[in-house]
Amino acid sequence: MNLDFASNADYFFALAPEILLSIWAMVVLLAGVRKESDSRPPGEGTTLGWLSLVGLLLAAMANGWLYGVTQDAPGAMITIDGFRLFANWLFILGAGLTILVSMSYVGRQRLQSGEFYSLILLATVGMMVMGGTRNLILLFLALETMSIGAYVLTAFNRRDRRSAEGGLKYFLLGSFSSGFLLYGIALVWGATGSVHLPEIGATVAAGAGLSGLLLAGMALLLIGFAFKIAAVPFHMWTPDVYEGAPMPATAFMAAAVKAASFVAFVRVFLEAFPALYESWYPVVWWLAALTMIVANLIALSQANIKRMLAYSSVAHGGYLLVALAAASQLATAGLLFYLLVYTIMNIGAFAIVMVVSGHSEERLQLDDYSGFGWQQPTLAVLFTIFLLSLAGFPGTGGFMAKIYLLQGAVDSQLWTLAILLVLATVVSYYYYLRVAWYMWMRDAPAETTEGAGYWAPIPVQMVLLLSAGVLLYLGIFPGGLLDGALAGAEGLGLAREPFFGFLP
Amino acid sequence: MAESYIPVLVLLGVSVVNAVGILAATHILNPRRPTPEKDMPYESGMVPLGDTRARFSIKFYMVAISFIIFDLEAIFLIPWAVEMRSLGWEGFIAVSIFMAVLVVGFIYEWRKGGLDWE
Numbered sequence: 001m002n003l004d005f006a007s008n009a010d011y012f013f014a015l016a017p018e019i020l021l022s023i024w025a026m027v028v029l030l031a032g033v034r035k036e037s038d039s040r041p042p043g044e045g046t047t048l049g050w051l052s053l054v055g056l057l058l059a060a061m062a063n064g065w066l067y068g069v070t071q072d073a074p075g076a077m078i079t080i081d082g083f084r085l086f087a088n089w090l091f092i093l094g095a096g097l098t099i100l101v102s103m104s105y106v107g108r109q110r111l112q113s114g115e116f117y118s119l120i121l122l123a124t125v126g127m128m129v130m131g132g133t134r135n136l137i138l139l140f141l142a143l144e145t146m147s148i149g150a151y152v153l154t155a156f157n158r159r160d161r162r163s164a165e166g167g168l169k170y171f172l173l174g175s176f177s178s179g180f181l182l183y184g185i186a187l188v189w190g191a192t193g194s195v196h197l198p199e200i201g202a203t204v205a206a207g208a209g210l211s212g213l214l215l216a217g218m219a220l221l222l223i224g225f226a227f228k229i230a231a232v233p234f235h236m237w238t239p240d241v242y243e244g245a246p247m248p249a250t251a252f253m254a255a256a257v258k259a260a261s262f263v264a265f266v267r268v269f270l271e272a273f274p275a276l277y278e279s280w281y282p283v284v285w286w287l288a289a290l291t292m293i294v295a296n297l298i299a300l301s302q303a304n305i306k307r308m309l310a311y312s313s314v315a316h317g318g319y320l321l322v323a324l325a326a327a328s329q330l331a332t333a334g335l336l337f338y339l340l341v342y343t344i345m346n347i348g349a350f351a352i353v354m355v356v357s358g359h360s361e362e363r364l365q366l367d368d369y370s371g372f373g374w375q376q377p378t379l380a381v382l383f384t385i386f387l388l389s390l391a392g393f394p395g396t397g398g399f400m401a402k403i404y405l406l407q408g409a410v411d412s413q414l415w416t417l418a419i420l421l422v423l424a425t426v427v428s429y430y431y432y433l434r435v436a437w438y439m440w441m442r443d444a445p446a447e448t449t450e451g452a453g454y455w456a457p458i459p460v461q462m463v464l465l466l467s468a469g470v471l472l473y474l475g476i477f478p479g480g481l482l483d484g485a486l487a488g489a490e491g492l493g494l495a496r497e498p499f500f501g502f503l504p
Numbered sequence: 505m506a507e508s509y510i511p512v513l514v515l516l517g518v519s520v521v522n523a524v525g526i527l528a529a530t531h532i533l534n535p536r537r538p539t540p541e542k543d544m545p546y547e548s549g550m551v552p553l554g555d556t557r558a559r560f561s562i563k564f565y566m567v568a569i570s571f572i573i574f575d576l577e578a579i580f581l582i583p584w585a586v587e588m589r590s591l592g593w594e595g596f597i598a599v600s601i602f603m604a605v606l607v608v609g610f611i612y613e614w615r616k617g618g619l620d621w622e
Contacts (some may be wrong), residue, residue, distance in 0.1 A: 008594060026608045035617040 001078070005073040013069065014078050016062040017088060018128050024055025032114015042194055044112040049103035049459070052117040056096045056124075063088045077135040084334055085261045086488030087131030089290025090343060094256030095124040097347045097463050102248035104457040105354060107162035110413045111156060119156075120252060123149030127260035134271065136185045136195040137266055143181070143228070147174050150257050153249040154241055167246025173227065173237040181224025187217030188272075200272040219274055222283060225268075228261035230350055231293040231321060235314045242310035250306065254313040255343040262320055262339060263306035266332060269324065270492045271272065277327060277494055284325045286375070288417060291318030292424040299431050303366050305353055308431060309346075312390060315428060319402065322409050322417045329486070329493030331408025336485040340402040341389070342473060345398055348467035349386040352379060355456045369435055379456065380439045389475075391432040392425050397474030404482065565616045573613075577606055 003010045012019065022303045032048045034040060063085060071080050098120060106113040126145030133139050155167020169295060189195050191214035191460035192203040204210065223234070242250045260304070273280060295318060299311035316338075355364050356372065356379075373380035389398035402425060409418040476479060544551075584591065584599050613619060 026605070029612055030608065030615075033612050033615040037617075364575070 001069045003069060003071040003073065003076075003489065005071070005076040010092070011166060012075075012076065014066075014071065014076070015129075016066065016082055016126065017092075018125050019133075020062050021055055021059040021121055021125050021128070024052070024058065024282065025118040025125065027271040028052050028055065028121065029114055029118040032112070032117070032298075034112075038291065039108075043107070044102045045107035045111075046459075048113045048117055049099050049106075050068065052121055053096060053098050053390050055121060056092050056099070059124075059128075060089070060092050063092065070218060077138050077196075078129070078132050079134050080132075082490050083263070083267065083332075083336075083492055084128075084132035085482060087239070087259070088128050090263075090336075090340055091124050091127040091131070092255050093340070094252065094343045094347065095120055097344070097467070098248050098256070098431055100459040100463045101251060101351045101460045102246075105246070105248055106234040109157060111246065113116055116153070116156060117473040119149045119153055119318060123153070123252075124256070127256060127263075130260050131263040131267070131402065133334045134197040134267075136188070136197070136268070138184055139268070140178070140185060143176040143264065144178060146257060146260055147178065147228075150174075150249075150253055153252065154245040156249060157246045160244070160246075162244035164244075166241040168212070169244075169317075170241040177224050177227030177234070180220050180227065184217045184220030184222075184224055188215055189217075191217060193369035195427065197268065197271040198375065201274060204273060205275040209387075215276075215279060216241050216281060218276060219283075221268065222280060225261060225265040226287060229258055229265065229317045229320075230314050231287045231317055232294040232314065235291070235295065235317075238314055239307045239310040241308045242313070247306075247350060247354040247361070250310075251347045251354075254309070254350070255346045258313065259339045259343060262317075262324075262335065266324055266335065270327060270332070270494065274327075274494045279326060281327070281331040284321055285414075285417065286327055288318050288321035289420055291315065291321060293318075296424045296431075300427070302431070303498075304364050304386070305306065305366060305369070305435065306364055306367075308435075309349060309353065312428065315424065316346075316390075318424070319405055319421055322414065322421055323405055325417060326408045326412035326414055327494045328408060328412050329489050330411050331405070332489035332492045333482065333485040334401070334408040336488050337404050337478070337482055340485075341397040341401040344467045344470055345386050345389040345396075348464060348471075349383065349390060351460055351463055351467075352383040352386065355379060355460060367445075369438040372496075373439035375444060379464075382464045383439065384436050385471060387432045387436055389471045391429050393429075395475045397471040399475055401474075404478075404485075444450055563621060566613075570613065570618065573606060573609060579601075 001013070003014055003041055005011070007012075028048060028051055031051060032044070066085055069080055099117060102116065105111075108117050117469055123146045126142045126147075126149065129142035130139060130146060135144060143157075143291060151167055153170045154170050155164050157163040185195065188200060191198045191211055193204065194200050204214070227234045242254060245253065290314060295311050295315035299308055299315060302308040302311060320335055320338060320342075323331040323338070353364070356368065373384075385396065389396035392398045392402040402421070406421060409421065580602060581599065585594060588595065
């Protein structure tokens with residue numbers, strides 16, 4: 001099937017996954033609406049969770065169908081290319097894992113499950129549009145769809161003060177950064193007369209519109225994206241928000257929301273500003289270096305496991321920025337591969353933390369993991385796999401993902417960043433493996449005899465086993481996924497002259 | 505192109521200087537004999553009844569939200585209604601989708617009890 005967007009009906013086909021998912025989100029919302037005073041049927045969270053997963057399955061099928069669709073309309077607002085389709089898999093997977101993890105959680109915490117799931121689905125729609133659009137205005141709308149969903153999800157547990165605090169902080173800083181982004185869009189439009197990425201790219205490459213106005217617009221776009229991906233020095237909101245949000249929402253934000261921001265970041269900068277690479281490359285270089293160093297050093301001193309994982313997610317953002325600084329097709333493929341592996345291992349790790357933290361989320365300190373390994377061997381082995389993968393230990397998917405990032409960096413001759421990436425990884429071993437050390441090498445405190453508090457329901461077990469299995473598989477046979485990522489990165493990369501120098 | 509913005513800049517400068525100048529002049533030249541009446545937020549208005557941060561029922565908030573839904577609906581429907589014939593079926597379908605989404609929100613609010621005033 002070929003779409004030329006001559007009639008607006010073509011947009012219904014091009015946007016099939018997103019449209020299906022939005023309709024499904026409304027169905028879930030209406031299926032789950034209850035008055036505050038009404039009693040909730042038991043197991044409602046599980047039923048609605050499976051209902052939401054059906055919607056994600058439909059969207060996944062539509063996404064698979066889009067592989068057979070071609071388009072010959074470079075001016076269309078939405079594109080059907082490998083990058084978008086790969087990113088869609090990423091978001092659908094992230095949302096699906098999150099919903100599986102949260103099924104028992106929403107019941108346990110007495111959250112309003114219909115609203116919770118439909119917000120996740122609608123935020124996913126926003127992400128999918130972010131990954132697929134070539135229009136800056138639509139990009140902004142999609143970003144807001146995603147972000148507003150994420151703000152509400154953060155503040156979702158109304159009985160918890162930390163949740164409300166995190167939600168308000170996220171909302172204020174997030175809207176602030178959206179302002180930067182919007183102003184950047186306005187300035188770029190003012191300088192080039194277009195909000196369409198390939199048109200901007202053509203104008204900039206032709207040398208027209210090159211001015212302080214354009215550079216200022218690009219800088220504001222960069223700041224806006226850096227806020228969203230939580231790159232140091234724009235990372236201040238992350239630990240508080242991640243700590244306060246309900247645990248499945250934290251996993252969702254750390255994985256899918258970050259992935260969506262990265263996907264949009266890469267598309268905007270590689271499609272609209274390849275000609276200005278010399279201008280933005282040093283900034284991305286420093287962002288990557290600072291993020292890797294600072295986030296890993298702060299994570300060393302965290303005793304709260306949720307905050308530790310928050311800083312670890314900031315650090316992973318730094319590794320991913322290396323790929324953007326490298327800006328080759330190989331590096332973009334490495335970024336896609338890394339994002340997929342990162343989504344799986346991060347949600348897995350948060351799922352375990354959720355299981356361990358218990359009914360009212362009180363067991364969140366490192367000490368609470370003392371002797372955990374011998375009490376709950378299965379959970380502890382799985383957690384060890386996720387931690388090793390996050391650290392990038394050979395034999396796990398995280399290792400292969402880091403190898404591809406390094407390969408991209410070395411290929412573009414970013415020697416200093418490559419060395420920093422390796423050093424940062426070595427530092428991160430300490431705080432990941434410290435948790436494993438607590439689990440396996442320390443005795444449980446005498447008074448904790450109630451080990452029955454650890455409760456992993458079947459959907460969570462499914463997520464844990466599946467994620468750990470996929471991580472181990474990708475650690476040994478990464479080829480298939482890499483081919484997919486390379487196909488997804490088609491056309492997104494610059495052929496550039498290698499620089500010879502250790503600093504930008 | 506940039507030259508055409510100079511009048512705007514001049515106007516901006518003049519208005520800033522004017523506003524700051526007037527405020528500064530009254531601040532310096534004005535004799536001050538404060539009385540309680542003069543210190544009230546609106547010197548010649550109503551006598552204040554209490555703290556501005558009075559608590560009021562959250563139900564008003566629900567009314568305001570519902571108002572926004574229907575207000576936005578009207579803002580988008582009226583231009584479409586004016587141009588309905590030239591927009592044709594395509595416009596009709598687009599507006600129908602828009603209405604359907606709003607109706608879903610309305611049903612949600614209704615079922616949630618947002619329209620009950622107890």
